Amino acid sequence: MNHSVERLSKNQRIQHIILLISMIMLSLTGLALKFHNNAFSVWLIKLEGGIWVRGLIHRFFAIILILLSLYHLLWVTFTDEGHKELMAITPRLKDFSDFIKKIAYNLGLSNKQPEFDKYDYLQKLQYWGVVAGTVLMAITGLVLWFVNQSMAILPKWVIDVTTLIHGWDGVLIFIVLFLFHLYNVHLNPEVFPMSKTWIDGKIPVARLKHEHKLEYDKLIPDKENEKN
Amino acid sequence: MKKINSVAVHSVPDKKTKITVKLFGFILLAAAILSLPTRAVSQPPLYQKCLLCHGRPGFKKILPDGKVLELFVNKSELENSIHSKLHCTDCHADVMEIPHLKIPGKVNCYRCHYKDNPNGAMPANEFFQSVHGQMVTAGDPKAPRCQNCHGSHNIQKVNSPLSTVNHQNVAYTCGKCHKPQYDNYIQSIHGTALLDRHIKSAPTCTTCHGKHLILKPDNPESSIYPLNVINVCSKCHENKELIRKYNIPGGRISTYKESYHGIADEFGSVRVANCSSCHRAHLILPESNPRSSINKANLAKTCGKCHQNANINFTKGKIHVNYKSKSTGILYYIGMFFEILTVSTLTLLFIHILLDLFRRYKSGEIGGKNKRGE
Numbered sequence: 001m002n003h004s005v006e007r008l009s010k011n012q013r014i015q016h017i018i019l020l021i022s023m024i025m026l027s028l029t030g031l032a033l034k035f036h037n038n039a040f041s042v043w044l045i046k047l048e049g050g051i052w053v054r055g056l057i058h059r060f061f062a063i064i065l066i067l068l069s070l071y072h073l074l075w076v077t078f079t080d081e082g083h084k085e086l087m088a089i090t091p092r093l094k095d096f097s098d099f100i101k102k103i104a105y106n107l108g109l110s111n112k113q114p115e116f117d118k119y120d121y122l123q124k125l126q127y128w129g130v131v132a133g134t135v136l137m138a139i140t141g142l143v144l145w146f147v148n149q150s151m152a153i154l155p156k157w158v159i160d161v162t163t164l165i166h167g168w169d170g171v172l173i174f175i176v177l178f179l180f181h182l183y184n185v186h187l188n189p190e191v192f193p194m195s196k197t198w199i200d201g202k203i204p205v206a207r208l209k210h211e212h213k214l215e216y217d218k219l220i221p222d223k224e225n226e227k228n
Numbered sequence: 229m230k231k232i233n234s235v236a237v238h239s240v241p242d243k244k245t246k247i248t249v250k251l252f253g254f255i256l257l258a259a260a261i262l263s264l265p266t267r268a269v270s271q272p273p274l275y276q277k278c279l280l281c282h283g284r285p286g287f288k289k290i291l292p293d294g295k296v297l298e299l300f301v302n303k304s305e306l307e308n309s310i311h312s313k314l315h316c317t318d319c320h321a322d323v324m325e326i327p328h329l330k331i332p333g334k335v336n337c338y339r340c341h342y343k344d345n346p347n348g349a350m351p352a353n354e355f356f357q358s359v360h361g362q363m364v365t366a367g368d369p370k371a372p373r374c375q376n377c378h379g380s381h382n383i384q385k386v387n388s389p390l391s392t393v394n395h396q397n398v399a400y401t402c403g404k405c406h407k408p409q410y411d412n413y414i415q416s417i418h419g420t421a422l423l424d425r426h427i428k429s430a431p432t433c434t435t436c437h438g439k440h441l442i443l444k445p446d447n448p449e450s451s452i453y454p455l456n457v458i459n460v461c462s463k464c465h466e467n468k469e470l471i472r473k474y475n476i477p478g479g480r481i482s483t484y485k486e487s488y489h490g491i492a493d494e495f496g497s498v499r500v501a502n503c504s505s506c507h508r509a510h511l512i513l514p515e516s517n518p519r520s521s522i523n524k525a526n527l528a529k530t531c532g533k534c535h536q537n538a539n540i541n542f543t544k545g546k547i548h549v550n551y552k553s554k555s556t557g558i559l560y561y562i563g564m565f566f567e568i569l570t571v572s573t574l575t576l577l578f579i580h581i582l583l584d585l586f587r588r589y590k591s592g593e594i595g596g597k598n599k600r601g602e
Contacts, residue, residue, distance in 0.1 A: 036491050051495035106583035108590070122580075153539035157545025160559055163488070164551065168566035175574055183581045189588055 004202035005219055007118075009081060013201050015072060022065040027174050034167045044086040061147060066138050088118045091128065095121040115213035126180045133173040140166040234539075277326055278316045279303055289331075297331075305382040308390075337374040352442040377401050393439075395432055396422065402433045409433075412510035421474075429470055436460045452509070455493060457502040458484065483548035506530050506547075522547070 008016065032044040033054065048054040052149035099116035100122050119127070140162045143150045150159060185195040190207055197203055209216040237545050241255035281287055282301040289297045306312060317323050319335045340349040352374065355361040363371030377393055392401045399419065403410025413419040413433070421430035436452060443450035451460050462481050464470050471478045484490040484503070492500040506522060513520035523529045524543060531538035550556055 033491065036494070045495055049494045051497050103580075103583065106587040108587070146536050148535050151531075151535050151542045152539060154542070155544035156542055156547070157558065160545060160549055161562055164559060164562055164566070168563070168570065172566070172570050172573065175570060176577070179577045179581070181573070183577075183584075 003205040005205060005208060006201050007197050007203040007208075008201040009202065011075070012085070013198060015068065016074075016198055018064065018068050022061040022068065023173075023177065025061040026058060026065065027170065029054050029061070030167075030170045031174060033058075034170065062138075062141055062145070065134065068151065069138065070224070071132055089124055090126050091121075091124050095124060116211060117214040118212055119209070122184065126176065129176050130173065133169055133176075136169050137166060137173070150212070271450065281327070301381055309381060309383045310385055311383055325506060335375060335380070341374075358438075358440055358442045359444050360442060372405060376405075393434075395428065395434075396426075398434055399423070399432045406433075409510045412508075416510060416512045417514055419514060427474065427476070429464070435463070452504075454498040454502050455496060457504050458490075458493065463505045477507055477554075478550055479550055483550050486551065489551070501534060505533070 028044060029048055032041040032048070033051075035041050036045070045051060045054050047055055072082075076086040077083070098114040098116065101110065102111070104110040105113050133200075142161045143154070143159065144166060147159065150162075154162075183192060185198070186193060188195070190210070203212075205216070205220070208219070230393055244295075276526060279301065282299055283303055286301050287299045288298055291297060311319070319337075319339075320332045321336075321339065322330075322332050335351065340347065341352045342349075343351040343353050345351065355374070356365060360372045364373055371550075377390045382390070382392075386393055388394060389396065391397060399410060399413055399497075403413075418431050421427045438451050443453075445452050445454075447453060448455070450456065458481065464477060466481045468478075470476060480503075485494065489501045493502055508521050510518075511521075513523075515522050515524075517523060518525065520526065527543040527547075528538050528540050531542065535542075546556065549559060551559055554560050
């Protein structure tokens with residue numbers, strides 16, 4: 001069975017690549033500052049050209065991420081494709097019952113796996129986690145970037161809170177993305193060592209049927225979408 | 229002379245008459261006896277000749293340009309100094325005759341105070357690398373020499389209360405040239421602690437600037453180079469014993485190091501604020517003092533040195549924030565919230581993943597045999 005169907009369009013794949021580059025660079029430059037006491041961070045900051053250049057790199061990729069986010073917002077709002085994807089990834093009550101079913105299945109309490117649509121509850125959680133995280137990061141990040149302007153209106157303790165949230169939110173996004181990806185698209189026995197969907201945009205039909213049964217049922221009767 | 233003569237006598241004993249030998253012997257003995265007293269008398273030194281003139285109070289010389297050279301030397305001062313066993317000419321080595329015709333040159337302490345002097349004089353080699361020593365080397369007539377700080381005829385051991393460079397007195401000595409800094413220092417918490425309250429552990433000029441090896445603040449080797457200031461302050465402000473004994477606020481250094489200023493400083497930024505940027509270098513005053521740079525009323529101005537928009541509103545909140553202390557208030561709880569959120573997210577994700585792997589293992593999916601499509 002070598003049949004595959006398109007899961008991510010070229011547009012989505014490009015968005016994903018820009019997102020991952022900016023996220024990785026922001027993590028490397030940001031987490032090195034947050035955990036500045038360990039030797040790896042010291043090495044990393046030296047590699048990044050010192051504390052000042054580190055900041056420049058961080059802000060450069062922050063701009064890229066913000067622009068990408070704005071583009072993404074327009075894309076999900078005003079394009080048919082984007083809007084359809086937004087609808088597909090919107091959380092529903094079913095996600096909660098899916099979660100319960102999955103846990104029951106994994107614990108051996110039930111023999112029936114939940115059936116997922118295009119995005120399962122973990123993927124939705126991941127997406128919305130990143131959306132919320134990025135919005136928070138952008139707001140707090142801008143306050144800290146323009147600290148001389150922020151100072152004119154904010155007391156120091158608010159800027160301290162902002163710094164704290166920016167740092168911890170970064171850690172949280174990093175952990176969630178790292179673990180989700182590590183599991184879902186790398187260590188997952190179905191795809192180990194790595195799912196190629198992010199490169200070619202395709203998912204094998206068999207895997208689609210296994211992991212996204214409802215999506216499979218929708219797509220497969222429509223033979224046009226089935227590709228080799 | 230003596231040695232050469234004796235060699236001459238012993239090398240040719242038989243060729244000379246007994247009288248000649250005796251005569252030579254007598255001359256030798258006389259020479260030896262005459263040469264001895266100069267050494268023996270060096271115990272109480274021969275000030276007397278010099279003090280014939282220099283011991284007269286008010287002895288001075290008016291130079292052609294109208295300047296008055298005070299030439300009186302106080303004998304008791306000399307006798308009580310650390311150099312009481314030296315001759316005048318041991319230091320004033322260019323005086324060969326009395327009365328001397330020329331004005332003697334400046335005394336060069338390095339004649340004795342060089343490294344590894346077998347007589348044990350303290351070395352002062354570092355001095356020549358210092359900002360003061362560099363001026364001396366460059367021939368600047370205003371350059372401070374050893375005697376400007378240590379005194380000349382009245383030099384005492386450093387731990388003597390009479391010493392000009394004693395911990396208590398050195399600020400006054402430095403202040404002779406560094407007047408504005410001295411004026412600030414004596415009003416500062418450090419100056420009043422040392423000079424008014426006689427707290428011996430309180431810092432004076434040399435505590436921060438060093439002694440002989442005083443370098444300019446822009447020299448990276450200097451103890452007060454922006455990146456090194458924190459080390460200087462840490463000597464006392466991280467000293468648990470001093471903090472407890474004198475009730476000094478603790479955690480100043482560790483909280484600074486956790487701030488952006490501290491991190492940037494650690495990674496070599498000289499633009500960023502160090503201790504003295506906010507607390508000042510010499511006029512360091514406690515927060516409660518209205519003149520203090522860190523008094524609430526002055527804080528906006530102090531922050532404003534770098535951050536032009538800092539205002540009184542900005543100064544609300546602590547500057548030295550210890551995120552791990554409950555006294556920090558909201559910051560502590562937000563930090564704790566995120567810590568719990570992060571750890572629980574991590575834990576739940578792990579559990580979820582492990583459960584999934586466990587089920588896959590149980591149902592025989594793991595092992596790659598069931599790989600779908602790829």
